Amino acid sequence: MIGLLKFITCGSVDDGKSTLIGHILYDSKLLYTDQEEALELDSKVGSRGGKIDYSLLLDGLMAEREQGITIDVAYRYFTTEKRSFIVADTPGHEEYTRNMAVGASFADLAVILIDASQGVLVQTRRHARICALMGIRHFVFAVNKMDLVKYDQETFRKIEEQIKELQEELSLANVKIIPVSATEGDNVTTKSDNIPWYTGEPLLEYLETVDVREKSEEEGFYMPVQRVCRPNHTFRGFQGQIESGQISVGDEIVTLPSKEHAKVKSLLIGDKDAQTAEKGRPVTIQLDREVDVSRGCVLANKTELPVSKSFTATVLWMDDGELLPGKEYFVKIGTKEIPGIVTNIQYKIDVNTGEYIPANNLRKNEIAVCDVILQEEIVLDEFDDHKALGELILIDRITNMTSACGVIKNSEVDEETDLKCVFAHGKLKANGDIFEEFYYNMESMTVTKIKPSGKSYTIGDEIPVEGESYQYPDYFDVIVFRDKVAVQIRDRKVSAILPIEEYEYKGLPLINGRGFKILVDSKEKADKLFAELKEQGYKPGSEFFNRWLQFEAYRKIVFRDSIY
Incomplete structure (x- = not known):
C-alpha cells in the first residue's frame, strides 16, 4: 500500500x-x-x-x-x-x-x-x-x-x-x-x-x-523546535518534527536564530534510541553542549535559513471584522508565536480574475499582499523554499480567534511591488510615503511605521501637511530617490510632478519620500546630492542617508501603550 x-x-x-x-x-x-x-x-x-x-x-x-x-x-x-x-x-x-x-x-x-x-x-x-x-x-x-x-x-x-x-x-x-x-x-x-x-x-x-510526493526536496535538514524536554538535570532534548532532510548522531547542527554550533549526541524516536531520523519523523535531539534554544527556534544542517523581523506575505482574511494597517496580532510561523503588526496592505488580489487592486483595508474572504513587522527577529523563509517556515496565521490578541492565514512571499518587506503611490501624474509614479506615522510601541518596545490610507495625489490636489508624527511647511519640494521623481508643493497643493533630471533647486526646503529633511541649502549642495544619487543608481545606502538626511526636522516619534 x-x-x-x-x-x-x-x-x-x-x-x-x-x-x-x-x-x-x-x-x-x-x-x-x-x-x-x-x-x-x-x-x-x-x-x-x-x-x-x-x-x-x-x-x-x-x-x-x-x-x-x-x-x-x-x-x-x-x-x-x-x-x-x-x-x-x-x-x-x-x-x-x-x-x-x-x-x-x-x-x-x-x-x-x-x-x-x-x-x-x-x-x-x-x-x-x-x-x-x-x-x-x-x-x-x-x-x-x-x-x-x-x-x-x-x-x-x-x-x-x-x-x-x-x-x-x-x-x-x-x-x-x-x-x-x-x-x-x-x-x-x-x-x-x-x-x-x-x-x-x-x-x-x-x-x-497518484504520487503526491514533492519531486524536489527542500535543501538540507531543519526542525522547528516544538518543546524542550528536561525530565531531569542530566538530560535536555529538543523535540519537534523533521521538516526536511535527515539527521544522524554525530552530525553538526546550527541553532537559529542564536547561530550556535553543536553536534548531535543522541536521537530518540518515541522512547527508542536511533542513529538516524528522516523527514516527517517526530524526534527528540540531544546535543553535546548547552545552547540557547527554546520553543520556536530551529535546528538546521546544510541549509541557509533567513532570520528576519519583517516580511511580505499573501494572506486570506478570515475575520468578520476588517483588517486595517496598524493593528497588532499574534503571528504564528512554524512553532513560533510572536506579536506582530500588519503595517501595510500593498494590494488586494481579485480571487476571481487575479487582478491586483490597491487597497486600504481587507474584508472577510479577501486575499491581499501585506507587509508585517514582528517584535523580534525569528527564523522564517519564503513558502516556495521552506514550506513549514513560510506558512503563517494571524491570531486576534483579544478573542484568540484565527483572523488570517497565508504564505510568505519575501523574507524582507518587499516595497518594489507595492501598488500604492503617493504622487502620480501621467506615467510618473512616486512610491515614497511622506505620510507614514511613526509610533513607539511601549508594549513591544519597538518603533513601528504605519502607512496611511493609500490615497494618491496628482497636480492640483491639496496634501495633508500635518499628522500625528509629522508636520511639513506649506511650500517645499519632495525628492523620491528610488523612483527618480521630484514633486513641488506650493501652498499645500501639488503644483508639479516631474522627472528628477528636469528638477531645478529653487531654495525651498527639500524632503525625501519618507519625510526626512534633505540637508541642502544651496544649488552647489543640490548638484552634489544629485550627482551622488546618480552614481549610486538612485538606491543610496546608510552612509548617504547619515550624511544627507535628518529625521527630526519635520518628524517625531509618538509614544503609544499599544498600537491598534
Whole structure:
C-alpha cells in the first residue's frame, strides 16, 4: 500500500462534492451496515424521489441538510486495498470561503468539481486560486453531471479547454481532468460504459495511484523546535518534527536564530534510541553542549535559513471584522508565536480574475499582499523554499480567534511591488510615503511605521501637511530617490510632478519620500546630492542617508501603550 493521501473536494454550490465522496464510500463498500441502512432510509424523504442521496453521508449538520448545501468542513477517513485516504468535503458558497481554505491547508491534492452544464465558473477560479495559495500542487478537475449533458464529448472538450486556460493562468502543475457523474456513478469508482470516448482511469483508481510526493526536496535538514524536554538535570532534548532532510548522531547542527554550533549526541524516536531520523519523523535531539534554544527556534544542517523581523506575505482574511494597517496580532510561523503588526496592505488580489487592486483595508474572504513587522527577529523563509517556515496565521490578541492565514512571499518587506503611490501624474509614479506615522510601541518596545490610507495625489490636489508624527511647511519640494521623481508643493497643493533630471533647486526646503529633511541649502549642495544619487543608481545606502538626511526636522516619534 502506498502512502496516505489527504485530499479536498471543492467547487461551486450544488456541483456535487458531497455526492461524489458519498458515492465513493458507498460503491467501495466502506460503510457499516447501520450507516448504509440509515442512508437508504434518509434518502426516501429526500429530493431524489427515493433514490439514494449520497451527499447525506457527508452533510452531517442539520442546518446543512435543511439548506441542501455544505457549510462546514466534513472530514472522512477511509481505506481501500491500495491506499488510505483522508478527505475534506468543503463548502462551495462564497460566504464559507474561509472554511474551504481551512480544508485546503491540510491537503496534498484538490478535487475541483465543475458542472458540465455550466463549465468553469467564478467559484471554480476562486477555489483553484486558494488551493494554489495554500500550497496544493496536484489537481483533479472532475467534470460532473455528464448525465445531464447526455455524456456529450464536445461539451467535455470545451470545458477541458477552459480548464487548460485556468491551469496556465495560475501556473498549476499536475492537472488531471476526468468526466464523471456523481449521482449515477459514471467514472467514480469504475469506468463508465456511457463515456467510451474517455480512455483514462476513473477517479478512485487515479486517487489510489497518484504520487503526491514533492519531486524536489527542500535543501538540507531543519526542525522547528516544538518543546524542550528536561525530565531531569542530566538530560535536555529538543523535540519537534523533521521538516526536511535527515539527521544522524554525530552530525553538526546550527541553532537559529542564536547561530550556535553543536553536534548531535543522541536521537530518540518515541522512547527508542536511533542513529538516524528522516523527514516527517517526530524526534527528540540531544546535543553535546548547552545552547540557547527554546520553543520556536530551529535546528538546521546544510541549509541557509533567513532570520528576519519583517516580511511580505499573501494572506486570506478570515475575520468578520476588517483588517486595517496598524493593528497588532499574534503571528504564528512554524512553532513560533510572536506579536506582530500588519503595517501595510500593498494590494488586494481579485480571487476571481487575479487582478491586483490597491487597497486600504481587507474584508472577510479577501486575499491581499501585506507587509508585517514582528517584535523580534525569528527564523522564517519564503513558502516556495521552506514550506513549514513560510506558512503563517494571524491570531486576534483579544478573542484568540484565527483572523488570517497565508504564505510568505519575501523574507524582507518587499516595497518594489507595492501598488500604492503617493504622487502620480501621467506615467510618473512616486512610491515614497511622506505620510507614514511613526509610533513607539511601549508594549513591544519597538518603533513601528504605519502607512496611511493609500490615497494618491496628482497636480492640483491639496496634501495633508500635518499628522500625528509629522508636520511639513506649506511650500517645499519632495525628492523620491528610488523612483527618480521630484514633486513641488506650493501652498499645500501639488503644483508639479516631474522627472528628477528636469528638477531645478529653487531654495525651498527639500524632503525625501519618507519625510526626512534633505540637508541642502544651496544649488552647489543640490548638484552634489544629485550627482551622488546618480552614481549610486538612485538606491543610496546608510552612509548617504547619515550624511544627507535628518529625521527630526519635520518628524517625531509618538509614544503609544499599544498600537491598534
